[in-house]
Amino acid sequence: QVQPVESGGGLVQAGDSLRLSCTVSGRASYDMAWFRQAPGKEREFLAAIRYDAFTTYYADSVQGRFTISRDNAKNTAYLQMASMKPEDTAVYYCAAGSVDVAALTLPRGYLYWGQGTRVTVSS
DSSP: OOOEEEOOOOETTOOEEEEEEEEEEEOOOOOOEEEETTTTTTTTTEEEOOOSSSSSEOOOOBBBTTTEEGGGTTEEEEEEOOOOOGGGOOOEEEEOOOOOOGGGGGGGGGGGEEEOEEEEEEO
């Protein structure tokens, strides 16, 4: 059974950095992505990385501040977040799947989801 599990969330101050991790049990040769959802808002795509660990995609809103990476030997993907802002406050979700390029930024493109980890950024 494939199950992503996120970790690393918490409370940080504006300007701080934080790294989230997502470890996938079961088959791990999937594309992986990070999304987030703030209260009252739709789930938002942040970044995706292909299984090759080289090909990455970013939302314009986080390009240059967030970095996605993965370690296939550990079945783990990471989201390094820098210069954090209060508007980054949300529940962050990891997703995995074999994703068509047209669906990379869409929640429906991913078959497996983690339970989420909460990130709160204080001003």
